[in-house]
Structures are given as C-alpha cells and as structure tokens.
Amino acid sequence: MMYDTGKIVAGIIIFLAIFSVPFWYSQVTGDAEEVPNLDPALESLKAEGKQCVESVDYMRAKHMDLLNTWRDDVVRGADREYVSEEYGVTYDKSLTDTCLEQCHTNKSDFCDQCHTYVNVEPGCWECHNIVGE
Numbered sequence: 001m002m003y004d005t006g007k008i009v010a011g012i013i014i015f016l017a018i019f020s021v022p023f024w025y026s027q028v029t030g031d032a033e034e035v036p037n038l039d040p041a042l043e044s045l046k047a048e049g050k051q052c053v054e055s056v057d058y059m060r061a062k063h064m065d066l067l068n069t070w071r072d073d074v075v076r077g078a079d080r081e082y083v084s085e086e087y088g089v090t091y092d093k094s095l096t097d098t099c100l101e102q103c104h105t106n107k108s109d110f111c112d113q114c115h116t117y118v119n120v121e122p123g124c125w126e127c128h129n130i131v132g133e
Contacts, residue, residue: 036113041104050103054086064122067095096128 042056052059054066070093073079082091092098104110107130115122 053091
C-alpha cells in the first residue's frame with residue numbers, strides 16, 4: 001500500500017506545470033519565433049531548372065554532415081568530386097562554388113534564416129568569406 005499517493009501525484013503535477021512553463025509562456029505572449037519558410041527559395045531553384053546535390057529532405061536533415069565530409073575529403077584526401085546518391089550527378093565539393101555560387105546565392109535569405117532560428121553558428125564562415133558581407 002502506498003501511503004503518500006497524494007503527495008506523489010501532487011509532486012508530478014507540480015513538476016509537469018514547472019516543466020511546461022516555457023511552452024505556455026511563449027504561447028501566451030506570442031514570443032515564439034516563426035519557423036523559417038525556405039519554400040520560395042526552393043521554388044526559384046526549380047524554376048531555374050536547378051536542384052540541390054541531394055533531395056530536400058536529405059539536405060534539411062544532413063547538410064552539415066555532408067559539408068563536413070566534403071571538407072575532410074578535400075582537405076585531407078584532395079578528393080574534389082561528389083556524385084549525388086539521389087541523382088547520379090557529379091558536383092565539385094565546394095561550399096562557396098557549388099552551394100552558394102550556383103544555387104543558394106543569397107546566404108542571408110537562405111542559410112542565415114535557419115541558423116538564426118535554431119541558434120547555431122556554423123564554423124564555415126571562419127574560412128569561407130562571402131562577397132558583400
């Protein structure tokens with residue numbers, strides 16, 4: 001038999017209330033940030049007949065893994081060619097020449113929106129300089 005059932009239930013309720021305060025606060029005050037909408041940028045790529053090196057879902061989930069692999073391959077192994085698993089197309093392993101020069105030409109409208117939203121500062125920009133920034 002449990003003699004402290006009421007205290008345990010009350011404790012769980014208090015814990016859940018405290019744990020959920022940030023969620024409720026952002027809902028009440030409207031301070032929650034809106035998720036960035038990259039669809040216009042992606043639609044403009046399609047209109048120009050361009051596609052990313054891999055599928056949109058893959059790039060959303062794993063673009064940093066891909067870029068880190070590219071960096072290691074180029075710097076450590078001098079391997080500069082990437083063959084897309086999704087499309088079978090060969091690309092140059094280059095953040096600035098492939099990604100930013102050919103497709104995502106506006107870093108502030110594309111990269112920075114998501115990186116700001118998730119509060120990350122990727123180390124890419126320590127070495128890669130973007131003209132005009």
